Amino acid sequence: MEPQFRGTTICAVRRGGKCALAGDGQVTHQDMVLKAKARKLRRLAEGSVIAGFAGAVADALTLFERFEAKLKQFKELRRAAVELAKEWRTDKYLRRLEALLLACDRESMLLISGTGEVIEPDEDVAAIGSGAGYALAAAKALSDNPRLSAEQIARRALEIAAGICIHTNSEITVEVLE
Numbered sequence: 001m002e003p004q005f006r007g008t009t010i011c012a013v014r015r016g017g018k019c020a021l022a023g024d025g026q027v028t029h030q031d032m033v034l035k036a037k038a039r040k041l042r043r044l045a046e047g048s049v050i051a052g053f054a055g056a057v058a059d060a061l062t063l064f065e066r067f068e069a070k071l072k073q074f075k076e077l078r079r080a081a082v083e084l085a086k087e088w089r090t091d092k093y094l095r096r097l098e099a100l101l102l103a104c105d106r107e108s109m110l111l112i113s114g115t116g117e118v119i120e121p122d123e124d125v126a127a128i129g130s131g132a133g134y135a136l137a138a139a140k141a142l143s144d145n146p147r148l149s150a151e152q153i154a155r156r157a158l159e160i161a162a163g164i165c166i167h168t169n170s171e172i173t174v175e176v177l178e
Helices: 057-074 077-090 132-142 150-164
Strands: 009-015 018-023 027-029 032-035 041-044 049-055 099-104 109-113 125-129 173-177
Touching: 009 049, 009 099, 009 132, 009 150, 018 041, 018 049, 018 099, 018 150, 041 057, 041 173, 049 057, 049 125, 049 173, 057 077, 057 099, 077 099, 077 109, 099 125, 109 125, 125 132, 125 150, 132 150, 150 173
Parallel strands: none
Antiparallel strands: 009 018, 009 125, 018 173, 027 032, 041 049, 049 099, 099 109
């Protein structure tokens, strides 16, 4: 059995015409932290899309490249996500990649997986990675407070996840689309 590299939590929140993605910086191998300040968020499509990844780093970087190419080709997040998912599922090389993507533009928030899934959450929050359950629960609860912005909710949800999940740390990066 190959050793697993773990340690990512990405949380997306849409509110007040803005979408915020927050990601932690931890990469672990078994029970050891290998890196504390990894950047797992990227602006794509000339800044009109924000995406975050959970999973193997090299796999995620490959997917970011493919996703960016699909965004250039189709110029629309949903279509690019569907085309990436189809390619990811059917391509012999890509099929082995172990990662998830969470992507947002001004209209959509999508979770994209290697099993061909392109899922738009029912609510304006989503999370992926090791601490996803904790971050998602926190973001949903924090969303009840109308005074909090998308950025504040996403950041606080990651802070809460970092306090619970051993594969999530508090080196948090947030990207916001306005």
